[in-house]
Amino acid sequence: MAAVTHLAQYLVSGLAAGSLYALVALGVVLLYRSSRVLNFAHGDIATLGTFVAFTLIARKLPFSLAVIGGLAAAALVGALFFFLVLRPAKEASLLGKIVLTIGLALLLGGTVQVVWGTETLVFPFPLSELRVYRLGQVVISEMNLGTIVIGIVLMTLLYVLVQGTKVGLAMRAVAQRVDAAQALGIPARRIYALTWGLAGALGGAAGVLLAPVVYLDPFMMLDPFLKGFAAAVMGGMDSLPGAVLGGFLLGIAENVFAGYVSFKFKTTMAFAVIILVLLLRPEGMLGRVYHRRV
Amino acid sequence: MGRIPQIVVSSNLLERYQDDLYLVKGAPGWAAVVFLLVGLASLPFLLPRFGLGYLLFIAILMAANVIVAVGLNMLVGFTGLISLGHAGFVAIGAYASGLLAAKLGLPWYVAWIGAAAITAGFGFVVGLPALRLTGPYLAIATLGFGIAVYQVLVNWTALSGGRTGLPVQQLSLGIAGLTPTQQLYYVAVGAAVLLSWIGYNLARSHIGRAFAALRDSDIAAEVTGVNLLWHKTLAFGISAAYAGVAGAIVAQALRHLEPQSFTFLESITYFAMIVIGGLGTVSGAIIGAVILTLLPHYLSGLKQWLPVVYGASIILMMMVEPLGLYGRWIRIKLYFKAWPL
């Protein structure tokens, strides 16, 4: 009996972690689909947004406004990076663009440290981490429940945006073939900037949901970013549902493994699973298989 | 993989095909090589004169980074594969060299060759997924390898000493007049020069050409008779062996190994080195390694501002020279060649 309870408990915390990984993964996938760039600054953009939200809350702004402000800041940084850095450096190869995002990651991370300091802070949130609901022996905190629900709502919204609106259609068109899209009158640059902004805001949302649980500091996104990135790859870099699936699977697998086998090799296990998945399906679980020709 | 333009510069007119085959061309070339080697050899005596002895240590770290970068460039720049786990190979080389010397009592140079061989073996194995994976998928697989090596080193205490660390015996050339740092400098810089030289030659050999063919289109390469399995894993193997030698140097420089020196962030830095220097050229890798070793050191007095300035410099370098700093160097050289026109 105890074993079942424990498994259920690990599943619950796995779902909460998984929904965060999924949000991060969605941002990574959005960018990769449109511009083939792996964004190593994704975590740092998210952290910056969270810190802006934190400052706005401290300035006595209503919580919802503060969070919107934070997400807007993250979106702005993403879009600005596209306009000020990536577009002028269009000569750069894909790997060059990746290094540009590495530079951005250092720059943003450093800025957050200089502006806000490096000590751990408490991020106020309307939902409590200590108030818990009990289902038999299984415990779930208000915050965990909120994270899962909000995460799923955001994922659905994004899916509707990409699959069901004109902007989404334009995004997909640009992702598929930029010159053809431009020929049809789609403003590709603005769509790219929008994609960068959207990805930034998604990351920011993950940050705001993560900070109340694990506390706020400039490095809190380090591990979730890596895991989100890995989840995106596992799901398939060009598939939004794949990112969500990858995120949840990774979260659950990690928690169950830590609970039953070993804490120490938690991350190693996560990557072992991913490599295994990739060996079976080199394009990820839901990624599209391209047939290459010479 | 983006295209890497070939910039061809003809210094003076070559009259025979053989002339083009020489790595070092003509008297000015040899003069430069001799000047360089003499300069490198005399540094350990010149620097302390000026109270700059500490730079020898940085030169040793630089030599290690140059070796990793030249090896990684073989993989990324020439073959078009990617690795975000090279710190894992460096770690294996470092621990292997330390353990072979300590546990088996091997002389240091045998331990180093053993370390390179062991790391190369790991490279071949890690290269296997590369047969099926490309781009971000391979990036994640290699990144996972790097993290796995780190966690194994942390937790397999019996082998690695875990977090307590592993003391490394100091190497000795048996030359009484030299301090340990000077001896290590000669070994490290000697290895860097030798391995760079091998790199230059390898790039021009049939193996290098096969790598480039794989990069440009692996299917086309296979059709023309390049063995995919062998060459992809070979690229990983060579690259890993380079990292292994660099690891042995790091082990000697620190003389106390701890997994913390070999994290994911180091892998990212190695990757940044070759891109900033210029992909697909040995010289570019060297330039990138030199710059990214010196930069954080020169900025270390900035304290918490370091990452800000460091990150901004990386962005700036990439924006000014999207194809790597090596391109700028070519342009400077062209300018002087054409001077006073």
Next chain:
Amino acid sequence: MRSLVRFAVALAVVAALGIPAIGQPAERGVTPTEIVLGTSMPMSGPASPWGMGVGGGMDAWLRHVNDQGGIHGRKFRLLIRDDAYLPPRAVANVRELVERDGVLAIVSQIGTANCYAVRDFMVESKTFWITPACGADMWAGMRERNRYVFITYPGYVDEGIYLTKYGVENLKAKNIAVFYQNDLYGQQGLLGVKRGVFAARAKGAKLVAQVSYEVVDVEVTAQALKLKESGADTVILYGAPRQSALLVREIAKVGYRPTLMATFTLLDPMMFALAGEAWNDIYLTSYMPVLGTGDARVDAVLATLVRYNPALARLSFNAAAGVSFIEPFLEGIRRAGPTLTKERLVEAMETIKNWDGEAIRGVTFTKESRQGINRLFMVRSERGQYTKLTGWYTYARKF
């Protein structure tokens, strides 16, 4: 030619970059008006709260000493270099500080890996090394070689033994579990607890669980469940503030209420903010007077530090620790008198006997021992503050 010429020029550029700084005068780091000190700390990256606190605290304290006229007419200059907690960078920094900047001493240093990496160099270069904040066991068996090392920081093994002993004798601890960070800091604490449990086995003490986390982990749910499962009546914490706060909150959430004990590194007042209600009734050790518990002198130290650097108010615990690290050294310089040479300074340091500073108390150095302090006491957290529970407990010196 091309390729190798490129290489030559690259190296020439490197050499040129290195030239600007030219050597310094003979008696290292000391002039009639100035004493130069240096340190390499994590000022950026995840470990930076320690570097910012300890480094910032030392810097502010030295400025305070300078404003009071310095010592024997000499003002202090502290060079702080960032190593981002990476051993190779720490070695490069320390070598540069010693060989180029010619510092009299390296004051402190953070991270056990970094300390090990620079240890041989420090010993060979015969430079003073004042309280590197890393496992004190590093010096065990090095009595012949540590002439210039002076340490006023407790070892975690000794602390773990004491924590366990106190728990068994006063808190009825029987089934003990340890929650630790999987690095040398946590592992030494664990080792201490194991020894403590072994010593108290006659009283029925048992180690029932040892649960670790990795430095980058931001989640400890599985660990909390493991601890609950183990049925331990006492859990001893050897973690960083964040993960310890997370764990304490998490075990409260799953309705598990063991006796909680913790290492002195968690005395940080930040813990009250992070863990909130849950940071109540925790038993901790301390090696110096705890801020805000009625010790006027240590509170005055913090007030001074904050006056020089307001940011230290948020890093009060680490900043005060920084002061405690260098105070005995400043006392040694004072005792050495106006003619300051290395050997005189060593002799002066060796005259420090049961000396009380503003932050550190009861420091003793002898010809044989460089372990300046070897005592601890217990405190307990109650409703947002700490209360002192015991007097000093003294353990044997090791080096």
